[in-house]
Amino acid sequence: MLFYFVALLVTLVDQGTKMAVRMYMEVGDTMRLGDSGMQLQHYENSGMAGSLFQGNARLFGVVAILFVAGMMYYRRKGEIRGFWMQAGAGFMVGGALGNAIDRFIYARVTDFLVFPSGRGILNLADVAINVGVVMLVIGMLIRAFQSYRAKRLRNALPKIER
Numbered sequence: 049m050l051f052y053f054v055a056l057l058v059t060l061v062d063q064g065t066k067m068a069v070r071m072y073m074e075v076g077d078t079m080r081l082g083d084s085g086m087q088l089q090h091y092e093n094s095g096m097a098g099s100l101f102q103g104n105a106r107l108f109g110v111v112a113i114l115f116v117a118g119m120m121y122y123r124r125k126g127e128i129r130g131f132w133m134q135a136g137a138g139f140m141v142g143g144a145l146g147n148a149i150d151r152f153i154y155a156r157v158t159d160f161l162v163f164p165s166g167r168g169i170l171n172l173a174d175v176a177i178n179v180g181v182v183m184l185v186i187g188m189l190i191r192a193f194q195s196y197r198a199k200r201l202r203n204a205l206p207k208i209e210r
Contacts, residue, residue: 092159
C-alpha cells in the first residue's frame with residue numbers, strides 16, 4: 049500500500065505544481081524564492097535531462113512507461129520490499145509517471161526549480177526520482193546488512209553448540 053500511496057501522491061503533487069507554473073508564469077519568467085538563492089523559472093523541455101535530445105519527448109515517455117512496468121514487475125516478484133525500498137520505488141514511479149504524463153500530453157516536460165548550485169533546472173518529478181534512488185539504495189544496504197548478520201549468526205551457532 050505504501051508504494052501505491054507514495055507513487056500517487058508524487059504524481060498528483062508534481063502535476064499540480066506544473067499546472068500552477070504553466071498557469072501563472074510565462075515560459076522564461078523567473079521568480080526568486082526569498083533569500084535562499086533558489087528560484088523558479090518556467091522552462092519547457094522536449095528532450096531529457098540536461099535538455100539533451102530535444103524533440104524526443106514522446107520517446108522518453110515510452111521509456112518512462114517501460115521503467116514503471118519494470119518496477120511493477122520487480123515489486124510483484126517480491127524484490128522490492130520493506131519500508132525504504134517500497135517508498136523509494138513509489139517516489140521513482142511517481143516521478144516517472146509525472147514526467148511521462150507531460151511528455152504524452154504536451155510533448156515536453158515543464159521544469160521550474162533552479163537550485164543555488166546552478167546545475168540545471170528540474171521539476172518535482174525529477175526531485176522525487178532522486179529521492180527514490182537514495183531511499184532504494186538505503187533499503188538495499190539494510191537488506192544486505194541483515195543478510196550478512198544472519199549469515200554470520202548461522203555460521204557462529206554450530207561453534208557455540210560444540
